[in-house]
């Protein structure tokens with residue numbers, strides 16, 4: 265792939281400069297690629313209705329062609345052209361959670377290229393809750409396909425430096441709009457069956473959705489490691505979010521977890537390996553050796569969501585061989601945190 269010149273444009277998130285937004289929108293309108301911040305992670309945007317533009321996204325990321333892209337809109341009217349119909353349940357949920365970290369699956373209309381949907385008859389749509397993202401999409405006046413702006417398989421980007429590290433020379437522009445908010449991707453929700461089903465846990469939790477629906481399920485393939493179960497969200501079948509090091513999650517009673525991590529650290533260090541420990545604020549003082557990075561607080565799991573991907577990238581910079589990570593309680597956003605950690609890791613050790 266020939267390298268292209270990637271322009272970096274700093275935009276104030278609180279008060280996006282109109283001229284700068286116009287400059288970025290011009291790139292999108294002429295078929296180019298722009299990475300921009302959203303409230304979840306940085307997205308790599310391009311015109312969702314233009315096949316050449318979509319190719320640019322897949323090529324820059326090295327993303328498998330069957331992993332569909334989420335289409336981002338800034339105005340509820342944009343959705344009508346993209347979908348066949350909007351159910352009552354979808355309307356309710358859009359009103360309650362948009363703009364926000366919730367992606368909803370619809371039957372796609374004929375104008376949506378199969379390239380965007382990975383060959384599926386359905387399309388995933390969301391409206392991000394971020395001033396830069398919304399003004400950029402409005403100005404471009406297009407539906408914008410935008411997967412996370414990282415090399416496929418690597419941790420998603422939560423600041424512009426992560427995007428630059430992965431995609432510089434491969435995309436037309438990176439908007440530097442500071443850190444993202446949630447730090448994990450959107451929840452993907454399928455409303456086609458009797459029971460609303462979460463295909464990927466994310467920024468909107470099952471507890472949030474249960475304020476609207478009586479019952480919400482997780483896709484069976486998410487709950488199970490059975491290789492024969494096919495995830496309804498194609499992206500879930502891939503290993504993801506992976507640091508260079510081998511990662512092990514340690515789960516169980518707090519005292520046993522710290523003992524096990526100390527024991528494993530010693531074992532690996534004796535073998536001459538460099539060990540990183542992904543610790544919570546509450547547990548960090550219990551570790552005796554290793555490179556300890558605090559990912560956030562157990563009491564405030566949203567801090568862990570915010571820092572997770574950056575912490576994995578920091579371990580790469582430290583060039584550790586092994587990462588030992590404390591498991592997180594799967595309540596609220598903890599479900600999405602453990603989903604991402606599970607995909608980033610090779611195994612989970614349970615100590616009881």
Ligand code: AMP
Pocket residue numbers: 331332333334369381384386387388410411412449450452463464496497498499500
């Ligand atoms: P990313 O854009 O990297 O955040 O990944 C998008 C996620 O949305 C992937 O897990 C996709 O599999 C999922 N997704 C996108 N479109 C669809 C669809 N039509 N049906 C089910 N899942 C989808």
Ligand code: MG
Pocket residue numbers: 411412420
């Ligand atoms: Mg991604």
